[in-house]
Amino acid sequence: MCLIIKKPVGRQIAADFLENVWQRNSHGWGVFHRHGGRLTWAKGMAFDELLAFNRQLPLDAEAYLHLRKATYGRICHDLAHPYLVREGLLLMHNGSIHHLAPSDPAQSDTAELARLLRDMLAGLDDTQAQALLRSEGFGRLMAPLVQGSMVVLFDAQGAVRLGRDWHTVQTYEWDGEMPGIQVSNTHAWSPKPGLQRPPAGRWRWLSWALG
16 A cells, blocks of 8 residues: 655645554655755654654655555565665655565565666666656656555655655645645555535536636
8 A cells, every 4th residue: 555645845744644644554754855955855654753753844845655565575674665776866756566575475566666776776876876867768667667556756856756646635635734735545445533624516616617
């Protein structure tokens, strides 16, 4: 399962939303962001550590937060996301890449993806690696591999998303800080009880008016 949450500049991720997600995805957490020209990342296994780190995320930084539900591999700190692909390049993954399932059951498909990317980028300097990750060719070659998943790569230039698109949290799914924040799926968490979805006809009109 897993979930990636994209925290935009000027926003915070609600603690009650994280608690909801943690109930289904409690096999580790991780965060990366860039602030003051520095790439910062952390990961852990305890929910109280996640809440504390979330509170410290700078408002003026875009950040990405991952909560893990193990499909392949052990439940341990090392297999929590993000993965360090190479110095200055981090990776988060939501989904399963079955044809990368490792022969060693202690490892994960995401660890294998990180290893393959490390091999692919070996010998390139940072400028060359950043250009490759943002090239049309890389995106098209990776598309069949990550189909149905989401991969977020993060370096000094920011984020590169591969695979499926974001879902934007709606007001009928959560209240407070969460509406407008993007997440990688809708099945790794459940909408907040008591919120009412707009009537179908009104929702169609709003969709037409906004788009």
